[in-house]
Amino acid sequence: MDFMVFQYPMISVQACLDGILLGILFALIAYGMALQWGVMNIINIAQGDLVILGGYIAYFMYLYGIHPAWGVIVSPIIMFFVGIAIYKLVINKVVDRDLFISILATFGISILFMQLMNFAFGADVVLANSDYGTTMLFNSNVVLPNSKIFSAFISILFAICLVIYMKKSKLGRAIRATAQNARAAKILGVDTEKVYAATFGINAALCGVAGALISITFTIHPYMGLPYTIRSFMIVIVAGLGNLPGVAMSGMGLGVFEEFADYILGTEFRIGSVFLLLVLILVYRRFKLSRKREYLK
Amino acid sequence: MNKNNLLLYSGILIFGIAAPFLFPAFKVQLSILCVLIVLATTWNIQGGEMGYNSFGNILFYGLGMYLCASVQVGMFFPLAEWTESGGEKTFVHTPAQFFQGMAVGLIVAAIVPTIVAGLIGYSILGLRGHYFAICTLGLGVAAGEISGGIEIIGAGQGFTTPPFPDVGSLDSRGEFFYFLSFFVLVLTFIAVRGIYSTRFKLILNAIRDNEDKAEAMGIETMKYKIVGWMISAFFCGLAGGIMGGLVGYIDSTDVAFDGREMGVFMVLMAILGGKGTLWGPIIGATVFHIFKEGFWTFFLGWQYVALGVLIVVIVIYFPEGIMGWLREKYPERFGEVVDERDRKAQVELK
Numbered sequence: 001m002d003f004m005v006f007q008y009p010m011i012s013v014q015a016c017l018d019g020i021l022l023g024i025l026f027a028l029i030a031y032g033m034a035l036q037w038g039v040m041n042i043i044n045i046a047q048g049d050l051v052i053l054g055g056y057i058a059y060f061m062y063l064y065g066i067h068p069a070w071g072v073i074v075s076p077i078i079m080f081f082v083g084i085a086i087y088k089l090v091i092n093k094v095v096d097r098d099l100f101i102s103i104l105a106t107f108g109i110s111i112l113f114m115q116l117m118n119f120a121f122g123a124d125v126v127l128a129n130s131d132y133g134t135t136m137l138f139n140s141n142v143v144l145p146n147s148k149i150f151s152a153f154i155s156i157l158f159a160i161c162l163v164i165y166m167k168k169s170k171l172g173r174a175i176r177a178t179a180q181n182a183r184a185a186k187i188l189g190v191d192t193e194k195v196y197a198a199t200f201g202i203n204a205a206l207c208g209v210a211g212a213l214i215s216i217t218f219t220i221h222p223y224m225g226l227p228y229t230i231r232s233f234m235i236v237i238v239a240g241l242g243n244l245p246g247v248a249m250s251g252m253g254l255g256v257f258e259e260f261a262d263y264i265l266g267t268e269f270r271i272g273s274v275f276l277l278l279v280l281i282l283v284y285r286r287f288k289l290s291r292k293r294e295y296l297k
Numbered sequence: 298m299n300k301n302n303l304l305l306y307s308g309i310l311i312f313g314i315a316a317p318f319l320f321p322a323f324k325v326q327l328s329i330l331c332v333l334i335v336l337a338t339t340w341n342i343q344g345g346e347m348g349y350n351s352f353g354n355i356l357f358y359g360l361g362m363y364l365c366a367s368v369q370v371g372m373f374f375p376l377a378e379w380t381e382s383g384g385e386k387t388f389v390h391t392p393a394q395f396f397q398g399m400a401v402g403l404i405v406a407a408i409v410p411t412i413v414a415g416l417i418g419y420s421i422l423g424l425r426g427h428y429f430a431i432c433t434l435g436l437g438v439a440a441g442e443i444s445g446g447i448e449i450i451g452a453g454q455g456f457t458t459p460p461f462p463d464v465g466s467l468d469s470r471g472e473f474f475y476f477l478s479f480f481v482l483v484l485t486f487i488a489v490r491g492i493y494s495t496r497f498k499l500i501l502n503a504i505r506d507n508e509d510k511a512e513a514m515g516i517e518t519m520k521y522k523i524v525g526w527m528i529s530a531f532f533c534g535l536a537g538g539i540m541g542g543l544v545g546y547i548d549s550t551d552v553a554f555d556g557r558e559m560g561v562f563m564v565l566m567a568i569l570g571g572k573g574t575l576w577g578p579i580i581g582a583t584v585f586h587i588f589k590e591g592f593w594t595f596f597l598g599w600q601y602v603a604l605g606v607l608i609v610v611i612v613i614y615f616p617e618g619i620m621g622w623l624r625e626k627y628p629e630r631f632g633e634v635v636d637e638r639d640r641k642a643q644v645e646l647k
Contacts, residue, residue, distance in 0.1 A: 043427055093613045099427040100350045104568075105612045107561060112605025119602075226438065233431055272442030278435040279421075286423040 010141040015259040017137075017144060023255025024152040025210055025217075027248045028159060029228055030235035032206035038241040039179040039199045040095055042102040046086075047232055048225030049113035050204050054079050054211025055220035056121050059128045062215075068128035071212035072154055076205035083204025087197045095196060110225060117222040128215045151213035158209050162202070163244060175199055179242070227271050234278045237285065310483070317475045324471035328543055330586045331478035332536045335485045336559070337566035337578035339532040342489065343525045344564065345572035346498060348505030349422065351526075353433025354533050355560035356440050357414060359553035361406035361534030362541035363450055366458040368405050369398035369542075380451040392462040399542065406538035407531050414530035418523035425508075434556065441554030456547040474543045481539060485532050486579075492528070493575055501525055505573075561608065562589075569611055571620025580619050 033047055044050075057078055058071025090109060094102040132146035166172035177185040178195045186192050214220060235254060239246030254277075261273040317324045336358065343349045370379045374388040390398065417436075424432050450456050461470040492498055500521050503511040512518050537553070547553050554560075562585070570581020592603045617625070 043431065090609055090613065097616075100430055101612055101616060103350075103427060103430050104561075104564065105609050108605045108608030108612065110605075111557065111561070111608065112602055115599075115601035115605060119598075230431075230435060230438070237428075266446070268446040269443060272439050272446065275435040275439035275442060279432055279439060282424055282428055282432040282435075283420040286420065286428075290423055 010138060011263065013138065014142045015263055016256055017142060018148070019256030019259035020252045021144070021148040021152045021255070022258065023252035024155045024248070025213055025251075026228075026231050026235060026254055027251025028155040028206060029210045030232035030239075030247050030251055031159060031162070031244065032203035032210075033229075033232040034236045034239075034241050034247060035175075035206075036199055036203045037236060039175055040091070040196050041099070042091065042095060043099065043106070043233065044203070045103060045106040045229055046110040046113060046225070047203075047207060048228030048230075049110045049117070050079060050083070050207035050225075051211040051214065051228045052220050052222065052225045053082070053113060053117060054208030055128075055215035056117060056211075057208065058212035058215045059121075059126055059220065062128035068130055068212070068216050069150070071128070071215065072209055075208035075212040077208075079208030079211075080201040080205040083201040083207075084197050086204070087200040091200055092193070092196065110229075114222055114225060121222065123222060125219045125221045126215070127219045130216045145217065147217045151217045154209070154213060158206070159244070159248075162206070171195070171198055227274055230275060230278055234274075234281060238281060313479050313483075317472055321468070321471075324468075324475050325543065326586075326590065328471070328475045328478045328539075330583065331475070331482040332540050332543075333562065333566060333586055334579050334582040335478075335482055335532055335536045336563040337570065337582040338485055338489055339529040339536075340563040341567045341572060341574075341578045342492070342501070342529050343522075344567055345574070345577070346493075346501040346505060347522060347525050349522065349526075350430050350564070351433040351529075352430060352556060352560050352564065353421075353436040354529055354563060355437040355554055355556050356433075357410035357530040357533035358537035358540070358559060359437075359440060359444070359549075359555075360410045360413065361537030362547055362553045363444065363456070364409055364534070365399070365402035365406035365538030366456060366541045366547055367450060368402035369395070369459050372398050372401060377449050380449060380456055390459045390462055392464050395459060395462045398459065403535060403538045406534045408534075410530040410534035410537075411527045414527045415523060418526050419519065422519065422522040422526060434560075437554055437556040437560055441550040441556065444554065445549035451547070451549075455549075455552075458541050458545055458547060460545065461542075474539065478536075478539050478543070481532070481535050488528070488532075490575060497521070497524075502573075565608060565611060567618075568616065569618055571618030571622075571624075574618075574620040577618055577620035584619070 029047065029051055033044065036042060036044060054071075054075045057075040058068045061071050061074065062068040086109065090105055091102075094105045130147045130150075132150060135144045135146055135149065136142070137144065166176060174185070174190045174195050175198065177188070177190055178192050178199075182192055185195075211220070231254060235247055235250045238250040238253075254274075257277065258270060258274060262270045265273060316327055320327065336354070340351070340354055344351060367376060369390075370376050370388075373390065373394050379388060421429070421432060421436070444450060461473070500511070500516055500518075503514075503516065504518050504522060508518055541547050541553070544552055566582040566585045567578045568581070569585055570579065571577030588607070589600075589604075592600045592607075596603050615622075623630070
């Protein structure tokens with residue numbers, strides 16, 4: 001236990017700002033999860049592994065001398081097709097089935113991806129260096145890497161683009177209609193199979209963007225996927241499906257929580273505290289719901 | 298119990314006792330098989346019969362593993378010095394100390410997880426469906442991450458369990474652990490078979506089929522759910538304690554709270570064999586273990602890739618499991634009366 005964070009206010013400011021910038025990235029991943037959860041009613045355990053895969057695409061561009069920031073454009077395009085391939089191979093067979101089946105199937109995909117990435121890219125912690133420098137605030141008591149600011153900016157940009165796309169385009173309308181009532185949408189001529197594939201592809205593309213940004217700002221490692229899945233799951237259950245401001249807010253809240261847990265408990269308990277927070281949130285939710293005598297099926 | 302069953306059970310029992318002498322090279326594998334069967338069978342109590350699909354039974358398994366080893370060391374030597382660096386070289390258990398420690402350790406390893414399951418059961422088992430699945434997944438991973446940061450049980454560098462004492466012959470280690478795990482397996486089987494012949498199993502099935510209706514009919518579902526989970530926890534803790542001694546080394550995320558491997562294995566074995574049957578998990582665990590060892594030998598390095606593919610294939614194409622398939626093929630064997638017209642109608646539908 002280390003309470004330095006309360007004795008020196010500037011460390012708290014640092015943790016808050018770091019947390020908010022990190023949380024915006026989490027919110028982007030969570031938005032993808034909320035999208036596929038709402039539309040297809042599946043929970044994708046492989047979400048985090050898609051993020052890491054997207055990160056490796058940016059890292060590879062960096063290795064071949066291209067600036068990793070271009071990964072923000074290349075990675076979602078590749079990941080979109082990866083997502084559609086996963087949908088065609090596995091997900092379309094579990095969409096209508098029991099939820100547990102989809103959880104287990106995506107767990108299998110997650111293990112598969114984890115190991116394939118481990119083979120392909122090695123088990124080292126890597127980072128795509130963007131050379132963006134740092135920004136000093138408050139008499140250089142608070143240090144913010146410009147790459148974090150860049151990543152938060154890009155995340156917000158992508159989220160806004162996606163919201164507009166979902167509101168205005170034909171496919172966006174079809175996706176929203178399917179989320180409301182898949183059967184009715186089908187009767188009215190929406191090709192739900194195509195909508196599902198597109199949703200999963202868009203989700204994977206969002207993961208690709210987030211992964212590319214994470215490889216610039218933080219580090220990536222083949223086994224780091226599951227915490228991202230859990231974080232996005234947590235954000236979605238706190239915010240609810242289809243509540244974008246809520247997703248953004250709870251994403252930032254989670255980011256700040258993590259930074260403080262990191263300072264107070266120590267880095268070795270960081271991931272553990274995230275998972276423990278998930279359990280606590282679910283238990284809190286269960287008692288709140290049971291007071292109302294209702295539950296979500 | 299009719300005569301056929303008696304023959305079958307005594308045959309299995311004799312085979313089980315003779316197995317380490319028939320296949321002396323596979324003693325460790327056979328012990329692991331016993332532990333896997335115990336895990337699959339107890340997962341089935343709440344996963345298959347109660348319909349609460351848990352990824353978190355690994356919590357009890359890992360807890361049992363750490364507890365058994367800690368008690369075994371802590372009873373005779375200072376635990377902190379043992380785990381710090383190479384304590385097992387400085388302190389040596391005499392045979393009497395080793396077995397005493399193991400016995401007390403296993404008792405603790407069984408009882409504490411049961412109590413833990415009882416304590417957290419009320420909060421966790423109120424969750425339903427996928428919320429329960431993800432919450433238990435989180436529990437298992439959180440336990441692994443947190444125990445990886447605790448110094449006294451070895452933190453990130455692991456915990457060496459007491460080495461088996463020198464009692465004469467070299468084979469005695471394998472035989473000891475085999476008979477210990479086989480004994481626990483028999484105990485589990487008797488307990489589970491006993492449970493499945495009582496009203497308790499029917500209540501669990503009622504919870505699985507429609508929990509609200511069961512509650513409306515006056516069953517205190519929460520009580521039964523907690524008891525079901527506690528039974529699972531009891532045997533998972535025992536299995537973990539044995540496995541810790543068998544492996545000889547405990548790592549927080551790779552051996553004890555190994556949600557990525559053991560935590561998924563137990564679910565997979567039960568599904569492969571057939572959820573909600575007595576024999577399903579046993580058959581599933583046996584088939585799975587043989588397959589897994591084959592993979593591990595022939596696809597060295599690619600085993601986890603194969604595992605991922607295996608999970609997806611089993612879940613998508615084989616969700617009813619071996620027992621479910623047999624049941625569909627030979628319904629008469631399962632004591633189901635099949636109407637001829639019904640069967641004809643089904644054939645026509647296909």
